[in-house]
Amino acid sequence: MNFAELATARYSCKKYNPAKKVDPQVLTRILEAGRAAPTAKNLQEQKIYVLESAEALAKLDTVTPCRYGAPTVLLVAYDTRNVFVYPGEKRDSGMEDAAIVATHLMLAAKDEGVESCWLNFFDPAVMKKTFNLPENEEVLMALDLGFAAEGAGPLANHNSRKPLSETVTYL
Secondary structure (H helix, E strand, C coil), rough: CCHHHHHHCCCCCCCCCCCCCCCHHHCCCCHHHHCCCCHHHCCEEEEHHHHCCCCHHHHHHHHHCCCCCCCEEEEEEEEECCCCCCCCCCCCCCCCHHHHHHHHHHHHHHCCEEEEECCCCCCHHHHHCCCCCCEEEEEEEEEEEEEECCCCCCCCCCCCCHHHHHHHHCC
């Protein structure tokens, strides 16, 4: 499948088969794709936490209702002490670099035949406290990974996209 097909086929899976685990070698390839993601000044401030144990997944379920039975979840965070501060000093690269890494993870999962769902329905401070993450880290998102349960699929409006004329302006 070429990239355009991959990007179009990928959807937010909201019903996983919890009994079908992600193979460790496949997970490593997905994580390697995240590691290959570009970051500002190549600072690589991302921190990825792999949640697969029953204990870790149960903790996650106390923070968000959006695991949907996924057997693997990646918490994507970044080290706030290791970011590039942009001119004007009002923004830094942390959140966007973590988002680039997360997007690489999500698309690599689809390329491996693994479904995913980007989760941000949680309080980042509660997530951080629940998993006892370092003070200098900020949680951006969680990424469900697994195989779709029978009957799962994209939302009805998955292929509905605005025309480029509504989202792109040439200056």
